[in-house]
Amino acid sequence: MSTDLTITHLILNASIVVQFVIALLVFASVSSWSMIFDRMRILKKAGRAADEFEGRFWSGGDLAELYRQIERETDEESGMASIFRAGFREFARLRTKGHKDPMAMVQGAQRSMRVSLNREVDRLENHLSTLATIGSTSPYVGLFGTVWGIMNSFTALGNVKQATLALVAPGIAEALIATAIGLFAAIPAVVAYNRYSNDVERLNNRYDDFVEEFATILQRQAVA
Amino acid sequence: MFGVLKRNPVSVLLAVLLHGLILFFLVYGIDWAPTKPAVPKANIVQAHTVDAEQLRQAAAEEKEAERQKQRQREKRKQAEEKKRRQAQEQKRIAKQKAEQQEREAEVKRQARLKKERLAKEAKRKAEAKRKAEAKRKAELEKKRKAEQEAKRLAEAKRKAQAEAKRKAEAAAQAERERALQMQLAAEQNSREIDRYVAVIKQQIERSWLKPGQGGDQLSCVVQVRLIPGGDVVPGGVSVIRSSGNAAFDRSVETAVYKAAPLPVPSGTLFESFRTLKLNFKPNS
Numbered sequence: 181m182s183t184d185l186t187i188t189h190l191i192l193n194a195s196i197v198v199q200f201v202i203a204l205l206v207f208a209s210v211s212s213w214s215m216i217f218d219r220m221r222i223l224k225k226a227g228r229a230a231d232e233f234e235g236r237f238w239s240g241g242d243l244a245e246l247y248r249q250i251e252r253e254t255d256e257e258s259g260m261a262s263i264f265r266a267g268f269r270e271f272a273r274l275r276t277k278g279h280k281d282p283m284a285m286v287q288g289a290q291r292s293m294r295v296s297l298n299r300e301v302d303r304l305e306n307h308l309s310t311l312a313t314i315g316s317t318s319p320y321v322g323l324f325g326t327v328w329g330i331m332n333s334f335t336a337l338g339n340v341k342q343a344t345l346a347l348v349a350p351g352i353a354e355a356l357i358a359t360a361i362g363l364f365a366a367i368p369a370v371v372a373y374n375r376y377s378n379d380v381e382r383l384n385n386r387y388d389d390f391v392e393e394f395a396t397i398l399q400r401q402a403v404a
Numbered sequence: 405m406f407g408v409l410k411r412n413p414v415s416v417l418l419a420v421l422l423h424g425l426i427l428f429f430l431v432y433g434i435d436w437a438p439t440k441p442a443v444p445k446a447n448i449v450q451a452h453t454v455d456a457e458q459l460r461q462a463a464a465e466e467k468e469a470e471r472q473k474q475r476q477r478e479k480r481k482q483a484e485e486k487k488r489r490q491a492q493e494q495k496r497i498a499k500q501k502a503e504q505q506e507r508e509a510e511v512k513r514q515a516r517l518k519k520e521r522l523a524k525e526a527k528r529k530a531e532a533k534r535k536a537e538a539k540r541k542a543e544l545e546k547k548r549k550a551e552q553e554a555k556r557l558a559e560a561k562r563k564a565q566a567e568a569k570r571k572a573e574a575a576a577q578a579e580r581e582r583a584l585q586m587q588l589a590a591e592q593n594s595r596e597i598d599r600y601v602a603v604i605k606q607q608i609e610r611s612w613l614k615p616g617q618g619g620d621q622l623s624c625v626v627q628v629r630l631i632p633g634g635d636v637v638p639g640g641v642s643v644i645r646s647s648g649n650a651a652f653d654r655s656v657e658t659a660v661y662k663a664a665p666l667p668v669p670s671g672t673l674f675e676s677f678r679t680l681k682l683n684f685k686p687n688s
Contacts, residue, residue, distance in 0.1 A: 217415030
């Protein structure tokens with residue numbers, strides 16, 4: 181058996197199962213990092229958009245004017261703006277149909293805002309569950325590869341009369357690489373999952389608060 | 405992952421790049437560990453051939469040239485020597501001239517110095533005279549001032565004494581008045597106190613059950629401790645001078661306790677009633 185212990189050599193000399201496991205883990209790591217970068221961008225954008233919209237909303241302008249602006253600006257608004265749009269559109273529709281009960285009007289608007297909010301949060305949470313899965317299962321997959329490699333190295337050991345350390349050491353080393361890669365894939369995934377689910381939760385709270393505040397304002401308008 | 409690839413390929417690219425980088429460092433970082441042994445470098449010597457005859461001829465030529473040079477050098481030396489001597493002669497003459505001039509200048513300088521000294525002396529004398537005059541004047545002035553000051557001081561002292569005297573008299577007057585007033589007040593107070601004492605005594609005697617037999621000639625003095633409002637301090641009655649009859653003494657004590665609260669004045673006058681001595685006689 182060779183005594184060359186560089187990583188490339190170890191991986192190339194490993195058994196098929198271990199190589200497969202390593203490839204799987206590398207794929208998992210690449211995809212988890214892709215999601216991390218993706219989420220980072222999207223969450224940052226959502227936070228900025230919420231800041232900007234809150235600034236516009238509370239600047240004291242006419243709500244109908246704001247609605248028209250948002251309708252005009254883009255056809256794919258997201259975050260708070262889309263919640264606002266859903267709520268205001270529903271409210272305006274109910275009003276033009278001649279409903280006189282203010283409670284019913286506000287409830288309708290609130291319901292449509294809820295739907296929009298759920299859609300937004302779902303968009304933000306997309307892929308977070310995959311991150312969690314990678315974070316929790318990668319170490320086990322790596323461990324599986326290690327166990328398989330050690331098993332192989334021991335079977336090889338059984339065939340010789342005199343067992344030396346030089347005979348088993350390379351096998352164990354190549355097997356342990358699988359665990360190392362598993363941990364390498366898992367740690368960033370877990371950290372990112374915790375971080376991003378916290379971010380999403382905070383954004384969700386902000387949206388919720390906005391829905392309630394906006395409903396209050398609509399009710400005041402409906403009663404007046 | 406493929407969803408992300410469709411929507412946001414930049415992040416996938418970033419992730420792949422990151423892994424490539426890590427892999428690169430991992431692989432090459434470990435392969436680099438054993439360093440290659442350095443190859444020793446040889447020193448290169450450059451050489452070329454030489455002809456002996458040519459060498460000799462060259463040496464002879466060189467010698468000839470050397471001799472020529474020597475001759476020329478000697479000639480130059482002689483010329484230089486001559487020049488040097490001439491220069492020395494000139495220098496000597498110039499020096500003599502300069503010395504002559506210097507001597508003359510010295511004489512002139514001496515004369516000037518003397519004149520200056522005389523002038524300075526005269527100036528100094530005048531200055532001294534002026535100074536002495538000024539000093540004398542200043543002393544006179546000083547004396548005059550001192551006299552004035554002394555006069556002023558004496559005047560001030562006299563005034564202060566008069567003032568002090570006047571003050572002392574005023575104070576004595578005030579003191580006398582105050583004493584008189586105090587005496588008056590004390591008299592007033594003692595009259596008041598007497599009045600109160602009489603009332604207190606009366607009240608006590610009203611609740612006094614005199615022991616029946618005997619003691620018409622008996623008398624006893626008790627001390628009573630009171631608090632503002634007239635209440636007797638518990639245990640504050642003590643017999644100072646006993647009558648000799650224990651029953652009589654006890655009856656007096658009981659009467660004091662029973663008569664409480666006693667009518668006492670309020671305010672500063674009460675201070676004389678904190679401890680009160682009372683003399684009791686049965687037939688008074």
